[in-house]
Amino acid sequence: MELAHETRRAAAQADFQRVALPWLPHVSRYARLLARNPSDADDLTQETFLRAYRGWSTFRQGTDCRRWLFAICRNTFLRVQHRERRMLAVHDVETEMRETTQLYWDAVGSGLGDVFDRVDLRPALERCLRAMLPEYADTVLLVDVEGYTYADAATELGVPVGTVRSRLFRARRLLQEGLIEYARDLGLGAARPAPHDEEDRRGT
């Protein structure tokens, strides 16, 4: 009886090491995007794997382990933060899309129509995401990285679908603006339009 228990335990441990641990570099990056400083991010990554290990029996074999780990990471982060649920303005989606289209025309007009294919934008992307309010960054991570539908993201975040859409579109617009600015700072493209103010950059 004891032997069977030990055998099952050893098998579960081997499974955890084979299925979950290889995702450590991905979880680490995800944690760094959420936690915004490397030390807190490493603590968050460690806590994620400890929780995942303790809860390994709840992981359904054959499902997406990366997504499962990201959810643990995000929930751990939210719990640790004890963040107040701030009331955020719901932005007008049409306005965001109008401004996004204007960004596109500015980019094309200054020779940056293919900016996403020819510049390494990772440093700028991470900087822009960290500068954003967590509610906006969370939405981008859920939809654009984890592939949630708007409805699933709304359920996960406990907000209406319309709020997901407005946060997502604003966050994307701010990211896009930051990436294009970064490319211009590298000397690519021509004219620089007037930047939006700092409050706008944070998504408030």
Add this chain to the structure above:
Amino acid sequence: MTTPSFHDLTCEEVAKAVWAYLDAEIDAERAARIRAHLDTCAHCRDLYTFEGAFLRTVAELLDAPADETASLRSRIVHALADAGLTPPR
């Protein structure tokens, strides 16, 4: 039977819907109208290509693994060992 007009959307309407369209968050009938517009409008097709490249860039860069995790891995393996996980051989 009336053949639906696929050319009734303006460029502005298509531009407003481009992210929702790329996210497949638009109903089939409207998606078909947008697709038809994109087939015939080079300006909107360029916008669609630009926004698609943006979303791919965001997804690829943010989903990439962190570069240096050797010391973090060692730290986590030790923490897991303390929690009862036999260290990998």
